[in-house]
Amino acid sequence: MAKVYALLVGINEYTAVGKLQGCIADIVAIEAMLRKRVANEVLEIRALHDAQATRAAIIDGFQSYLTKATAGDVALFYFCGHGSEEKAPQEWSVYAPTGTNQTIVPVDARIGDVFDLADKELSALIHGVAAGGAQVVTLFDSCHSGGATRDLGDAGVERMTPASKGRARTMPDYLDAARALYDGSHGADTPAPAPPHIAIAACQHDETAKELPREGPRRGAFSRAFVEALDSLGATATYVDLVNVVRTKVRDRAKDQLPNLTLVGGVSGDSAFLGGHVGRRSLTVTADDAGAWWFSAGAIDGIPLPTDGSATEIAIFALDTARTATATAEPVARASVAATETDRSRLTLANGSTLDPALSYVGAIARLSVMPMHVVVAGSEAASMHAVLAPMAATYAIVNSASNTVPTITLNVGLEQTTILGPGGAPIAWMQFATTNTSAIAEACAQLSQWFATRDLAPAGSIFNGAVEIDVIQASAGETRTLTGASALPAVDGVVALTYTGAEPPRVQLRLRNTSGEKLWVALLDLSDAFDCKVLYSDWVLAGREQFALGGRTQRLRIIAALGPTAPMSTERLKVVASRTEFDASRYNLPVVATPADGGGTRGGLEEEFDGAAAASWGTSMVAVEVRR
Secondary structure: OOOEEEEEEEOOOOOOOOOOOOHHHHHHHHHHHHHHHOOHHHEEEEEEEHHHOOHHHHHHHHHHHHHHOOOOOEEEEEEEOOEEEEEOOHHHOOOOOOOEEEEEOOOOOOOOOOOOEEHHHHHHHHHHHHOOOOEEEEEEEOOOOOOOEOEOOOOOOEOOOOOOOOOOOOHHHOOHHHHHHOOHHHOOOOOOOOOOEEEEEOOOOOOEOOEEOOOOOOEEHHHHHHHHHHHHHOOOOEHHHHHHHHHHHHHOOOOOOOOEEEEEOOOOOOEEOOOOEOOOOOEEEEEOOOOOEEEOOOHHHOOOOOEOOEOOEEEEEEHHHHHHOOOOOOOOEEEEEEEEOOOOEEEEEOOOOOOOOOOOEEEEEEEOOOOOOEEEEEOOOHHHHHHHHHHHHHOOOEEEOOOOOOOEEEEEEOOOEEEEEOOOOOEEEEEEEEOOOHHHHHHHHHHHHHHHHHHOOOOOOOOOOOOEEEEEEEOOOOOOOOOOOOOOOOOEOOEEEEEOEOOEOOEEEEEEEEOOOOOEEEEEEEEEOOOOEEEEEEEEEOOOOEEEHHHHOOEEEEOOHHHOOOOOEEEEEEEEEEEOOOOOHHHHOEOOOOOOOOOOOOOOEEEEOOOOOOHHHEEEEEEEEEEEO
16 A cells, blocks of 8 residues: 655754744644545554754655655655755866755754755755655755745845854765765766655745744745645645645745755656645635635746737636536636636626635636637538537637638648648548548647647847857767867758758757846747647756756757658757746647658657756747758
8 A cells, every 4th residue: 555654844943043943833733634535554654753853864864754655655745944055076076066055954954963954965865765666755944945945024034044153064964875876087078966756845946934923833835835735736736736726826926936846857747745646737726814816827828918808718626526517617717817817817706606715726818818829610511610619719710711820720621531731731641531530630730739828938128039049969879978168050040941961850959048137937848740748848047057958868850750751851940938937848748730641640750869026037948950861
């Protein structure tokens, strides 16, 4: 039977650094939440309060307790206490470009030769737990990322502490496991270790995580919102759902605090909290303390500002029902978008719609106020197809008999077969359907609409449009290391041209350069002529720095298989979405629409060389790569 192992650490009574107030209350509330949510027979908890939470005890909690979790189990680490930073040793400069490690502060840290627990040490401890096959989840309500503080605001107490003024650490002072995992001898081209785990933090790197005086004992804004979110979401909440709701609850109570979710080592945020899998990610609808309702998608997701009396419409479903609902399920309420921010939208409930502010819901886009694509329906059976596709006008595309808007997709509807024609009027070879297969036709149109909307996504007038430049670097067969200082291929009118060498496809590496003066969360998308979209990279890129996507691994660029074996060329559109705040890039993923014409089921395009709110807060960049035979 799968089990949940939880290591809960809360520290108020520090000796060498300032005392805190709300950490023990936070941990007590988290333990109560776990005992309410998880059956006793599958729950194991080790709680370390104050004097119990020594550096040695926390390390032992990972190494001898959380490592009991194996495949199918969940290992949870929750820390409430001081966070800080320290100077990183020179040997780790490749892994710490800012020159500092972020730390959490055990109760006995900075007494004698007892050090903080550095982020590299925590990563090694997580690696040891993940090696047993368990799902590892970490939560920090603290200053765990350098510069972020947790403060009281009105009482002068902060959940952060300055860097230690004691003896500077040298490599022998770190855990053996950390020195082994972060072996600086591998060189600057080696990606940092990424032990698989789900990390949830109280705030962004450069924000403050706050304690707020409310009814009852003083509590952290994040920890209080975390428990409230779980109560409102119910049993099937995913990690993405959870963070969506926590963000709404925190950001309107605590200024400049946005909790974040980081998925490390290829893990999914779609799994249900503390185990299970629901197979999909939801957009949540949640009320804030003032009673306003918020939808967890905003301008960065393509939700337009209301214009000319037209607004995006949202259908709202009960969360547990939505997990199993059919396409014809009736929503419990409807709403329209009243205002958009970067990553969320404020809703106005429709007349007659009521929701319980103690609960969270699932939202689905019912109608966009600005349609990204028009569909022309033509052919002998156009009239009957109009009737079938009428509901499309309430999802992604307008169905018109004629349109001057581009891009225009044409449905050529015959008695037996319907073919979709692309913007240039040429048939899309693998998008041929039996006319009676109306559900597949509707799904293909909806995906095409999403694809074009993603391709054209850009906030008008943003200073971050073009701020992250995409370099396509030619590589050689068998090259495995990042090409430091390599020159980018020239782009003419935003297009990089590459050519096969005989039967061999060209090979490239992809480099992202943040030319702005701010740290940006960057997602690199690959939109191909197969009308799919893959997220190739998402992470922070520091101001003025560069980062190789896909770990710098060499990628082959094949002509898209879906176009057929004799197609002379295809295009990959590499698009960056960059924001001051972290966002969930997985929502941009789109699969290949249908089985390619050659029956092989392979996408082609970019593949590894070796098998194995306000517009001013975000922006986009794009470069196209044409590949010819």
